[in-house]
Amino acid sequence: MFVDHIRIFAQAGNGGRGCVSFRREKFVPKGGPDGGDGGRGGDVILRADQHTDQLSNLFYEPIIKAKSGEHGQGKKMHGRNAPAKVVKVPVGTIVYRAAACKSDGVNADLEVHADDAPAPARFEPGEQIADLTQDGQEFLLCEGGSGGKGNVHFKSSRNRAPREFTEGGEGESGYFFLELRTIADAALVGYPNAGKSTLLRALSAAQPKVAPYPFTTLHPVIGVVELGEYRRATVADIPGLIEGAHRNLGLGHEFLRHITRCAVFLLVVDMAGSEGRSPVSDVASLRRELDLYDARLAERPWFVVANKMDLPDANENLVLFRARFPQLTILPVSGKEGAGIGELKHLIEQWVFKKPELHEATI
Ligand SMILES: Nc1nc2c(ncn2[C@@H]2O[C@H](COP(=O)(O)OP(=O)(O)OP(=O)(O)O)[C@@H](O)[C@H]2O)c(=O)[nH]1
Numbered sequence: 001m002f003v004d005h006i007r008i009f010a011q012a013g014n015g016g017r018g019c020v021s022f023r024r025e026k027f028v029p030k031g032g033p034d035g036g037d038g039g040r041g042g043d044v045i046l047r048a049d050q051h052t053d054q055l056s057n058l059f060y061e062p063i064i065k066a067k068s069g070e071h072g073q074g075k076k077m078h079g080r081n082a083p084a085k086v087v088k089v090p091v092g093t094i095v096y097r098a099a100a101c102k103s104d105g106v107n108a109d110l111e112v113h114a115d116d117a118p119a120p121a122r123f124e125p126g127e128q129i130a131d132l133t134q135d136g137q138e139f140l141l142c143e144g145g146s147g148g149k150g151n152v153h154f155k156s157s158r159n160r161a162p163r164e165f166t167e168g169g170e171g172e173s174g175y176f177f178l179e180l181r182t183i184a185d186a187a188l189v190g191y192p193n194a195g196k197s198t199l200l201r202a203l204s205a206a207q208p209k210v211a212p213y214p215f216t217t218l219h220p221v222i223g224v225v226e227l228g229e230y231r232r233a234t235v236a237d238i239p240g241l242i243e244g245a246h247r248n249l250g251l252g253h254e255f256l257r258h259i260t261r262c263a264v265f266l267l268v269v270d271m272a273g274s275e276g277r278s279p280v281s282d283v284a285s286l287r288r289e290l291d292l293y294d295a296r297l298a299e300r301p302w303f304v305v306a307n308k309m310d311l312p313d314a315n316e317n318l319v320l321f322r323a324r325f326p327q328l329t330i331l332p333v334s335g336k337e338g339a340g341i342g343e344l345k346h347l348i349e350q351w352v353f354k355k356p357e358l359h360e361a362t363i
């Protein structure tokens, strides 16, 4: 199961209590207060990790708790600080605070049951508080409570034997919504069976499943394409789109979010028109779907990868296609036989690296 959005409850550790104690030692009468401070509670930290590709670890563990700090001890001993609980999330994870849930329908997916949390919570994403876009980037989700003060701090000229101390601070806690929006340089976008996964296999070492039926790919797969001069680009293969994807038909909406942060779109069309498809209307309706999902996607740079050129009707269709869209960049390839893959890499390199402004094209 691919998990790209999840509700969680996080709780940082409480600070340890300060200690009340007095120095007791041979030949040291009235040794005075020596109660140490409590340790800090552990923080809950999210860390973006390039080797984590989805949020499934949180699906099995949606309640994250850090340990509390240890209490202070005699002889001015400071309680041990609790370690931070670090949770790895994929690069491209966006963190939202919880907002009240509007719908009343029962939807188990909307609930998180935490033992000592206020109540089983149903909520929707609210304010965005973080966007982890770089490998290794960290976000402090809940801060641990500070340690309490031991009685050693309360000594004064008037009170030589203080019994005061403070409790440790409470760790922060809350419900959050995490959403993954894959970050890649380019995205392969196309109808089911157009050959997107075949192309990703040809371009990179990634091994998405390829089969002659629609919706073979059920979740985004990212491949790293090695380009010249030690350069590399990431390319995302997303599940096939169909007409009405913006209304959540097919695997629609679920996966369109993953292309919102790709700088260039490679519209893959089956130029052979197998299964009675027409390449011209395929491109037109793919463009329409992107536009209807979010008008800003329509402004993103794109070019056409004319796939399946090894099949009989492909050349004829390509001539018609070029005549219909004379101003488009169109690259004929065969993912299956590997023809045109070198040129495709070159084109990706040109579009991704030679046009730095593309990198800012994120919504
Ligand atoms: N003849 C020929 N067949 C191809 C070519 N590229 C892909 N195919 C075939 O087309 C079928 C679908 O390929 P996939 O790569 O799974 O297509 P996809 O676009 O990833 O499909 P979904 O994941 O379902 O959206 C498979 O049977 C492939 O072998 C090609 O260049 N030539």
Ligand SMILES: [Mg+2]
Pocket (backbone or CB within 6 Å): 196, 197, 198, 208, 209, 210, 216, 217, 237, 239, 240
């Ligand atoms: Mg596929």
